[in-house]
Structure formats: C-alpha cells, structure tokens
Amino acid sequence: MKFIHTADWHLGKLVHGVYMTENQREALEQFVSIVAEEQPDAVVIAGDLYDRSVPPTDAVELLDEILFRINIELKTPIVAIAGNHDSAERLSFGSSWYKHSQFYLSGKLDNSFKPVQINGVNFYLVPYAEPGIVRQLLGDDSIHSHQDAMKALIGKMEETLKPNEPNVLVGHAFVLGGQTSDSERILSVGGSGCVGAELFEPFSYTALGHLHSPDAINHEKVKYSGSLLKYSFSEAKQKKSISIIEMDQKGQFTHRYRSLTPTHDMRELEGHLQELLDPTFYEKERLHDYLKITLLDEGALIDPINKLRQVYPNVLHLERKIDINDMKKKQSFNASQSEKKSEIELFEQFYTEMTTSEFNAEKKDAMVTVIEKVLNEEGIK
Amino acid sequence: MKFIHTADWHLGKLVHGVYMTENQREALEQFVSIVAEEQPDAVVIAGDLYDRSVPPTDAVELLDEILFRINIELKTPIVAIAGNHDSAERLSFGSSWYKHSQFYLSGKLDNSFKPVQINGVNFYLVPYAEPGIVRQLLGDDSIHSHQDAMKALIGKMEETLKPNEPNVLVGHAFVLGGQTSDSERILSVGGSGCVGAELFEPFSYTALGHLHSPDAINHEKVKYSGSLLKYSFSEAKQKKSISIIEMDQKGQFTHRYRSLTPTHDMRELEGHLQELLDPTFYEKERLHDYLKITLLDEGALIDPINKLRQVYPNVLHLERKIDINDMKKKQSFNASQSEKKSEIELFEQFYTEMTTSEFNAEKKDAMVTVIEKVLNEEGIK
Structure with a gap:
C-alpha cells in the first residue's frame, strides 16, 4: 500500500x-x-x-x-x-x-x-x-x-x-x-x-x-x-x-x-547595496524569488527598497545590519542591566549610550523629579 | 414529476x-x-x-x-x-x-x-x-x-x-x-x-x-x-x-x-404601555413571538423596553407613535424653514416649539453671542 x-x-x-x-x-x-x-x-x-x-x-x-x-x-x-x-x-x-x-x-x-x-x-x-x-x-x-x-x-x-x-x-x-x-x-x-x-x-x-x-x-x-x-x-x-x-x-x-520546486523560491540575500545592484552580480541571481535582503552598508542610503525592487521585484523584507559600534553599545547596555543600579543611574547610562549630548545637571534634576513621582504613584517609595 | x-x-x-x-x-x-x-x-x-x-x-x-x-x-x-x-x-x-x-x-x-x-x-x-x-x-x-x-x-x-x-x-x-x-x-x-x-x-x-x-x-x-x-x-x-x-x-x-409554522412568529403589536402590561390583555398573547411594539402613550415613560421585555421577552423593536400635536408642531416648523428669517428668529421659534419654557431676554442674549461667534469663525460676517 x-x-x-x-x-x-x-x-x-x-x-x-x-x-x-x-x-x-x-x-x-x-x-x-x-x-x-x-x-x-x-x-x-x-x-x-x-x-x-x-x-x-x-x-x-x-x-x-x-x-x-x-x-x-x-x-x-x-x-x-x-x-x-x-x-x-x-x-x-x-x-x-x-x-x-x-x-x-x-x-x-x-x-x-x-x-x-x-x-x-x-x-x-x-x-x-x-x-x-x-x-x-x-x-x-x-x-x-x-x-x-x-x-x-x-x-x-x-x-x-x-x-x-x-x-x-x-x-x-x-x-x-x-x-x-x-x-x-x-x-x-x-x-x-x-x-x-x-x-x-x-x-x-x-x-x-x-x-x-x-x-x-x-x-x-x-x-x-x-x-x-x-x-x-x-x-x-x-x-x-x-x-x-x-x-x-x-x-x-x-x-x-x-x-517540490517553486517558480519563486523564498530566500535571504546579504550584501552592500552597490554590489546587489551590480549587473555582474545579479545576472547570476534568480531575480523573481521572494527575498529578504540584509544590507551591510553603514550610514544613510536613499530609498534602497525601490532601487532594489527595480532589480528584484519580489523583495518582501529589507533589513540593515546593525553596525559593530551599535552592537557593542547594545551589548554593553544589556550587560549592565544585571548590575544593581539606581533608576537615575540606569537612565543616565541609557541616555549617554543612546544620544551624543551630555546628561547635565538640569536634565538630571528633571529626571529625578519624574522618577520620584512615578515611584510614589506606584507606592514603591 | x-x-x-x-x-x-x-x-x-x-x-x-x-x-x-x-x-x-x-x-x-x-x-x-x-x-x-x-x-x-x-x-x-x-x-x-x-x-x-x-x-x-x-x-x-x-x-x-x-x-x-x-x-x-x-x-x-x-x-x-x-x-x-x-x-x-x-x-x-x-x-x-x-x-x-x-x-x-x-x-x-x-x-x-x-x-x-x-x-x-x-x-x-x-x-x-x-x-x-x-x-x-x-x-x-x-x-x-x-x-x-x-x-x-x-x-x-x-x-x-x-x-x-x-x-x-x-x-x-x-x-x-x-x-x-x-x-x-x-x-x-x-x-x-x-x-x-x-x-x-x-x-x-x-x-x-x-x-x-x-x-x-x-x-x-x-x-x-x-x-x-x-x-x-x-x-x-x-x-x-x-x-x-x-x-x-x-x-x-x-x-x-x-x-411552515414557526414557534416564534414575527409580528407587530400596538397599544398603551399600561394595557400591554395588563395580564388580562397579555394572557391571550403568544408572548415569545418576535415583536415590534408601537406605544400610543403621550408624554414621558420610564424604561418601557425593560418593562415590556419582562412580559414579552423577544421585543426586537420599540417605537412611540408620534402624537397629533407633535406632528403639527413638526409640520409648522418644517414649513417655517422656507421663510427668510434671521438665525436668532429661527432659534427662538425652534426653542418655543420644542420646550415649554419662555425664551427670555437672558437666553436670547446668550444665543446672539454664540451665533455671532459662529458666523464670524465661518467668515460669513
């Protein structure tokens, strides 16, 4: 049977x-x-x-x-x-x-x-x-x-x-x-x-x-x-x-x-925008596949999705690879979560890592007030 | 065949x-x-x-x-x-x-x-x-x-x-x-x-x-x-x-x-609330039918739908019959729309027809202010 x-x-x-x-x-x-x-x-x-x-x-x-x-x-x-x-x-x-x-x-x-x-x-x-x-x-x-x-x-x-x-x-x-x-x-x-x-x-x-x-x-x-x-x-x-x-x-x-062999495969593609748009690269590609493209470029790119779709019409998802410095920041931030710090210390660290401006006394005072208020309302303090 | x-x-x-x-x-x-x-x-x-x-x-x-x-x-x-x-x-x-x-x-x-x-x-x-x-x-x-x-x-x-x-x-x-x-x-x-x-x-x-x-x-x-x-x-x-x-x-x-004879018929019922809630009336009725009830009462009634549903559980729709005086008022109001009147005259007429209280000088002043404001904002004046 x-x-x-x-x-x-x-x-x-x-x-x-x-x-x-x-x-x-x-x-x-x-x-x-x-x-x-x-x-x-x-x-x-x-x-x-x-x-x-x-x-x-x-x-x-x-x-x-x-x-x-x-x-x-x-x-x-x-x-x-x-x-x-x-x-x-x-x-x-x-x-x-x-x-x-x-x-x-x-x-x-x-x-x-x-x-x-x-x-x-x-x-x-x-x-x-x-x-x-x-x-x-x-x-x-x-x-x-x-x-x-x-x-x-x-x-x-x-x-x-x-x-x-x-x-x-x-x-x-x-x-x-x-x-x-x-x-x-x-x-x-x-x-x-x-x-x-x-x-x-x-x-x-x-x-x-x-x-x-x-x-x-x-x-x-x-x-x-x-x-x-x-x-x-x-x-x-x-x-x-x-x-x-x-x-x-x-x-x-x-x-x-x-x-089963679908006409349009589903796969991932990774590279720099310039490279992916280069005919010597893409002429070997199955252009109509459903693609998730991960761009390795750093810095700003102008309308990459539409540029890519002119070559690869079925791009379903576009991602930018988070760059090394960002990754390091992210990791150090994640790691620091486990240490015991006060709310204002944690926020100061967060602020410093996420922005390029200084966390000065004025900003600190404002945050202290907000944190106090929240903790009071929640009955923690 | x-x-x-x-x-x-x-x-x-x-x-x-x-x-x-x-x-x-x-x-x-x-x-x-x-x-x-x-x-x-x-x-x-x-x-x-x-x-x-x-x-x-x-x-x-x-x-x-x-x-x-x-x-x-x-x-x-x-x-x-x-x-x-x-x-x-x-x-x-x-x-x-x-x-x-x-x-x-x-x-x-x-x-x-x-x-x-x-x-x-x-x-x-x-x-x-x-x-x-x-x-x-x-x-x-x-x-x-x-x-x-x-x-x-x-x-x-x-x-x-x-x-x-x-x-x-x-x-x-x-x-x-x-x-x-x-x-x-x-x-x-x-x-x-x-x-x-x-x-x-x-x-x-x-x-x-x-x-x-x-x-x-x-x-x-x-x-x-x-x-x-x-x-x-x-x-x-x-x-x-x-x-x-x-x-x-x-x-x-x-x-x-x-x-085909449904257990619950769909029909219309008309009467005064008191009458419809009277056991000598409703004991002859098929109480579980799907009903549209039209009440003939004039004036205010307190929560008639729930009173009716205690007797007729499947009231689907309740209407009040608009009484003759209301009809006349409505007609005269509709008719007057065609005459050329000022906004405040129209409102006075509306107020008089829809309420039983007097449209005194104080009320009139308040409305004049509101009307002026609206007309100004709309750029009509």
Missing part, C-alpha cells in the same frame, strides 16, 4: 503582505503531477489546508479544484484533517458527500475512533482540537494539556485497534523533538502545547502536520511531511518535499521524499 | 441583533418532515441559502445537516443556486462531489446552459450574477442591466432548449411585478435591477427566489416561493410557505402551498 503524506498547504497565506496563492497553485500543479505519476492508494493531508478560518475565495476555488483532480479525475482516495488554521466547521461542510469517492475529510474529532480503511491500512484521523474540546468529548476532567488530550484519544483508539494490522495516525500537533519556525504560531506557553512522540507507539506510522520542516523531528515512525512551500524566511534554508510511504500488511514501511 | 420550490432561507440571519438560527432550525425540521411526507422527485432552492458570504459556523453546520438529511437520508435530489447574499465561490466548494447523489448546486453561471435532468424535467440553473459578469461570460458588450443579462442568458438557453419538453428555470432575481419588503436589499437604482416576467415565456415554470413574499408576483408560470421565515417586520403580515408543483410531461402543472 502506497500513500503520499503532505500537510500545511496554508492556502490563502499572506507573507509580508503578498498572497502566495499563485505560487501555491504552481506547487499544487506539481503535486498533482506527482500523484498522477506515483499512483498512490491514498493522499494524506495532515491539516492546515487553509491558512485561516475564512480564506480568500481564490484559495477556496484552488483547493476545490486540486482535490477534485486528485480524488475524481485521478480516482485517488484522500484522507485529510483540519489543522489549527482551518475552521473545522467550514472545512467540514459537505464532507458527508465526499466519502462516496473515498475522500475522507475530518474537521471535528467525532470520527477519530473509527478508522478509515484503505487497501488494508487503518487511518485514524485526529484533527486539531484544543484540550478543552477533548475534555468535553471524552468527559474526562483530568485533560488539560495537548499531551493529556492526545494520550486520552489514543487510549480510546487502542480499545479497538488491531495491533497486527497496519495502523496510521493522521494528526496535527506540536510533537516534542520538533523545531519551530516563525510561521508556526505558538499555541500555548510553558510546554503544555507539546505532545510526546512516545504516545504514537501503537501506530505503524504517524503522519503529522503543524511544523513546517520535514526534519522537525527525527523519529523512525513519527514524521512531519513539512509544508507545501516556504512560508517564512526562517524556513528559507529548509527543503520542501512530500513523503512517499510504501507499507506492507505488517505495517513495515519504506519512506522517501519527492521535492 | 413532483418538486418542492423554496428559496431565501437566509441561514445565519440577524434580525434587530438577534440570530434567527434556532428559529431557522425549527422551520427546516418542518421542511424536512414535509419532504419526507410529500416524497417529491426534487427539492428546488432558488438562492440565498445563507444570509451573507461568510455565515456563522452554526449556520454552516445547519445547512450541511439539513441538505444531508434531504439528499442522502431521504434520497431526494436537490437543485440549488446561489443568491445575491451567498458567496458563489464559498457555496460552490465541493459541489462536484454532490452530483453523484443528484445534489446539483450551482454557484456560478458556467453551467447554466446545460440543464439538469430529473425525471424528465429539464432544470436550468441561473445563480445570481451581476450584469458585468454575464457581459464578460457571453462576451456581449451590450449587456448593462439585469434585464439585458437575463435576456441574453435565456437567449443562449433557447439555442438548445426543447420546447416540447417540460423546462423549469431556477433563478434569483427581482422580477417586475413583485413588491419589495425591507429585508430585500435594493440591488440597484433606477429600475435596472428589474427583470421582466415576459422573458421567462419559454419555460413551463420559473422558480424564483429574491423577493420574500409568495405573492410578490401574480403570474401563471413565474413564481416566488417566498422566504423560509419572516425576516423583517415589513413581512409581518405575509404568510410563509413552500410551493408543491406537480408537472406532467408536457410541462402542465398544478401548484399548491404548504405552510
């Missing part, structure tokens, strides 16, 4: 104010070609099909079209779940009709305990849910964290799970061991958003979504496919791919990647 | 700040019962399934559930189109999958020229579209009004329409002869939003949505079903129903109504 594992399409995503929909369409065209070529028994999409609960209409049309081509035209079963970016209710509309053509779309947890069977493999669908939802669903007041919730859900699945059959869990969660990047929203503080990989032990394979790198976790049986595209500059160095899994009737599997 | 004609469900509708979803659920439960009892060959929904392009999630879940019960559980084909309140793109998602169970949902015009055939009847689906969309679709620059658009669309349908078969057009439009009520948004000014009923001559029956009264047009073959519920007080006196049509193979049909 062969299936493709993908996740985190984030259709309708805006990156630095630019809609990724056309780029997503191109990547999905490649994806459909791979499905046509590989002829898998199923395509598994582990959540975050959309980037938000109410995606733009062109993203809705794109998803409809791509799923139609895979499921109806290529006659390939689809197993998909809602992620934290999807609206479970909106995504689920019509899902009862999809089952006829073996398109299993699970927005809510209700159906998680009864697996979907495709070619001898049992797929357990666990759409993203807050711990409170699972607590209510299972009537178990001890559930507070995502770890508690997943443990309870899997515990319930194990009541009927047949260990000698190939079982695949499809989930959308932050599984411990993974590394986050900027485009994954922090779900909760203090680690309660994390789920331990050991929970998935009963399954032959766990197809995850949520973290955007296929390398987010290094585990034999618990894997992220990674996102469809790079969705933030923190992902610039990641290689995006989809996973092809071939599983036998004992649940043993082989795993390989197939990469 | 028997079909049910309904329209304008407006799921997710807010009326005076109150969500109608629960009321809509009750009405739709009755609707499903009627479908189960009548066993029609099709259910036709002529647009505005939702009240807005992004309806609340409970409205999405309600529509999904009701359509599933009709189409899958009761095995009844459904023919539905998007209205002006629906988002064509969002509503259409998944519609390719629905066809398998004879659920034909048309959001966009693309499929309007190829009818859906159910039990020997050809249904032409014409979802709501702005004239500009039709102009583009047909490449006909002469299309500017809804009349032009519908005429061109029907013209194109006639190229392949078989006149000796029963043909039904399902549309969402403001067909001339209908009466509007408050809850139908004005589509455009100057009559260009209207469509002449004569255009539908080629069809055995035209199942319309948009106007909320089944009596909005009196035509032998072109009919509105009316909305599912009363959605504004201007509809308070309308009788809401669905239409049952039985059509033979020549397109001849009989037409009858079946009414």
Whole structure:
C-alpha cells in the first residue's frame, strides 16, 4: 500500500503582505503531477489546508479544484484533517458527500475512533482540537494539556485497534523533538502545547502536520511531511518535499521524499547595496524569488527598497545590519542591566549610550523629579 | 414529476441583533418532515441559502445537516443556486462531489446552459450574477442591466432548449411585478435591477427566489416561493410557505402551498404601555413571538423596553407613535424653514416649539453671542 503524506498547504497565506496563492497553485500543479505519476492508494493531508478560518475565495476555488483532480479525475482516495488554521466547521461542510469517492475529510474529532480503511491500512484521523474540546468529548476532567488530550484519544483508539494490522495516525500537533519556525504560531506557553512522540507507539506510522520542516523531528515512525512551500524566511534554508510511504500488511514501511520546486523560491540575500545592484552580480541571481535582503552598508542610503525592487521585484523584507559600534553599545547596555543600579543611574547610562549630548545637571534634576513621582504613584517609595 | 420550490432561507440571519438560527432550525425540521411526507422527485432552492458570504459556523453546520438529511437520508435530489447574499465561490466548494447523489448546486453561471435532468424535467440553473459578469461570460458588450443579462442568458438557453419538453428555470432575481419588503436589499437604482416576467415565456415554470413574499408576483408560470421565515417586520403580515408543483410531461402543472409554522412568529403589536402590561390583555398573547411594539402613550415613560421585555421577552423593536400635536408642531416648523428669517428668529421659534419654557431676554442674549461667534469663525460676517 502506497500513500503520499503532505500537510500545511496554508492556502490563502499572506507573507509580508503578498498572497502566495499563485505560487501555491504552481506547487499544487506539481503535486498533482506527482500523484498522477506515483499512483498512490491514498493522499494524506495532515491539516492546515487553509491558512485561516475564512480564506480568500481564490484559495477556496484552488483547493476545490486540486482535490477534485486528485480524488475524481485521478480516482485517488484522500484522507485529510483540519489543522489549527482551518475552521473545522467550514472545512467540514459537505464532507458527508465526499466519502462516496473515498475522500475522507475530518474537521471535528467525532470520527477519530473509527478508522478509515484503505487497501488494508487503518487511518485514524485526529484533527486539531484544543484540550478543552477533548475534555468535553471524552468527559474526562483530568485533560488539560495537548499531551493529556492526545494520550486520552489514543487510549480510546487502542480499545479497538488491531495491533497486527497496519495502523496510521493522521494528526496535527506540536510533537516534542520538533523545531519551530516563525510561521508556526505558538499555541500555548510553558510546554503544555507539546505532545510526546512516545504516545504514537501503537501506530505503524504517524503522519503529522503543524511544523513546517520535514526534519522537525527525527523519529523512525513519527514524521512531519513539512509544508507545501516556504512560508517564512526562517524556513528559507529548509527543503520542501512530500513523503512517499510504501507499507506492507505488517505495517513495515519504506519512506522517501519527492521535492517540490517553486517558480519563486523564498530566500535571504546579504550584501552592500552597490554590489546587489551590480549587473555582474545579479545576472547570476534568480531575480523573481521572494527575498529578504540584509544590507551591510553603514550610514544613510536613499530609498534602497525601490532601487532594489527595480532589480528584484519580489523583495518582501529589507533589513540593515546593525553596525559593530551599535552592537557593542547594545551589548554593553544589556550587560549592565544585571548590575544593581539606581533608576537615575540606569537612565543616565541609557541616555549617554543612546544620544551624543551630555546628561547635565538640569536634565538630571528633571529626571529625578519624574522618577520620584512615578515611584510614589506606584507606592514603591 | 413532483418538486418542492423554496428559496431565501437566509441561514445565519440577524434580525434587530438577534440570530434567527434556532428559529431557522425549527422551520427546516418542518421542511424536512414535509419532504419526507410529500416524497417529491426534487427539492428546488432558488438562492440565498445563507444570509451573507461568510455565515456563522452554526449556520454552516445547519445547512450541511439539513441538505444531508434531504439528499442522502431521504434520497431526494436537490437543485440549488446561489443568491445575491451567498458567496458563489464559498457555496460552490465541493459541489462536484454532490452530483453523484443528484445534489446539483450551482454557484456560478458556467453551467447554466446545460440543464439538469430529473425525471424528465429539464432544470436550468441561473445563480445570481451581476450584469458585468454575464457581459464578460457571453462576451456581449451590450449587456448593462439585469434585464439585458437575463435576456441574453435565456437567449443562449433557447439555442438548445426543447420546447416540447417540460423546462423549469431556477433563478434569483427581482422580477417586475413583485413588491419589495425591507429585508430585500435594493440591488440597484433606477429600475435596472428589474427583470421582466415576459422573458421567462419559454419555460413551463420559473422558480424564483429574491423577493420574500409568495405573492410578490401574480403570474401563471413565474413564481416566488417566498422566504423560509419572516425576516423583517415589513413581512409581518405575509404568510410563509413552500410551493408543491406537480408537472406532467408536457410541462402542465398544478401548484399548491404548504405552510411552515414557526414557534416564534414575527409580528407587530400596538397599544398603551399600561394595557400591554395588563395580564388580562397579555394572557391571550403568544408572548415569545418576535415583536415590534408601537406605544400610543403621550408624554414621558420610564424604561418601557425593560418593562415590556419582562412580559414579552423577544421585543426586537420599540417605537412611540408620534402624537397629533407633535406632528403639527413638526409640520409648522418644517414649513417655517422656507421663510427668510434671521438665525436668532429661527432659534427662538425652534426653542418655543420644542420646550415649554419662555425664551427670555437672558437666553436670547446668550444665543446672539454664540451665533455671532459662529458666523464670524465661518467668515460669513
């Protein structure tokens, strides 16, 4: 049994104010070609099909079209779940009709305990849910964290799970061991958003979504496919791919990647303005990529973003590298924070480091008055 | 061939700040019962399934559930189109999958020229579209009004329409002869939003949505079903129903109504506050109806809305009937505006009419100062 594992399409995503929909369409065209070529028994999409609960209409049309081509035209079963970016209710509309053509779309947890069977493999669908939802669903007041919730859900699945059959869990969660990047929203503080990989032990394979790198976790049986595209500059160095899994009737599997090559890559570029605008430099560059450019120049530059965009039309973000002297100031200021100083001493230090003028007696008197007033009002003094 | 004609469900509708979803659920439960009892060959929904392009999630879940019960559980084909309140793109998602169970949902015009055939009847689906969309679709620059658009669309349908078969057009439009009520948004000014009923001559029956009264047009073959519920007080006196049509193979049909009885009716109530709060009066009333109350009392009333809501919990709107003397004052004040008077004369007249106290010399002096100041600042003097 062969299936493709993908996740985190984030259709309708805006990156630095630019809609990724056309780029997503191109990547999905490649994806459909791979499905046509590989002829898998199923395509598994582990959540975050959309980037938000109410995606733009062109993203809705794109998803409809791509799923139609895979499921109806290529006659390939689809197993998909809602992620934290999807609206479970909106995504689920019509899902009862999809089952006829073996398109299993699970927005809510209700159906998680009864697996979907495709070619001898049992797929357990666990759409993203807050711990409170699972607590209510299972009537178990001890559930507070995502770890508690997943443990309870899997515990319930194990009541009927047949260990000698190939079982695949499809989930959308932050599984411990993974590394986050900027485009994954922090779900909760203090680690309660994390789920331990050991929970998935009963399954032959766990197809995850949520973290955007296929390398987010290094585990034999618990894997992220990674996102469809790079969705933030923190992902610039990641290689995006989809996973092809071939599983036998004992649940043993082989795993390989197939990469997607977007027309516009997302990457970082660093240099001096003059150098970046030099044809001998940029003629070797892929000029239409989505770029974060870091300028190394010191001193004032006139309208660098527009100059750069004349060569690189898709500059999404421009940064100036903070110069060495600034860095030193910053470091010495940060370091000094830990010493015990009075408020006025701290301010004097701050003022001296941040300006070029003298912190004279008059200025000091004025600040002393202000500090006194604030401390009095706060009842500290 | 028997079909049910309904329209304008407006799921997710807010009326005076109150969500109608629960009321809509009750009405739709009755609707499903009627479908189960009548066993029609099709259910036709002529647009505005939702009240807005992004309806609340409970409205999405309600529509999904009701359509599933009709189409899958009761095995009844459904023919539905998007209205002006629906988002064509969002509503259409998944519609390719629905066809398998004879659920034909048309959001966009693309499929309007190829009818859906159910039990020997050809249904032409014409979802709501702005004239500009039709102009583009047909490449006909002469299309500017809804009349032009519908005429061109029907013209194109006639190229392949078989006149000796029963043909039904399902549309969402403001067909001339209908009466509007408050809850139908004005589509455009100057009559260009209207469509002449004569255009539908080629069809055995035209199942319309948009106007909320089944009596909005009196035509032998072109009919509105009316909305599912009363959605504004201007509809308070309308009788809401669905239409049952039985059509033979020549397109001849009989037409009858079946009414829906909401738990909470929407109606208007008029009287003096004391009378409305009197148990001998209200014990005969359906207290939980959605009410617009018009109070006939003169003079000041202390917190009438909360007093009324203790008896009638669903008062949505409260009005005071402007009394005859107020009316006269208003009229005389309006009339006097046309005469040429000084600012202070106008204000004196206004003050005298609006208060019971004298406009004495002191007040006059104060106003003169204010008026002088304003006129100076505005550079009039």
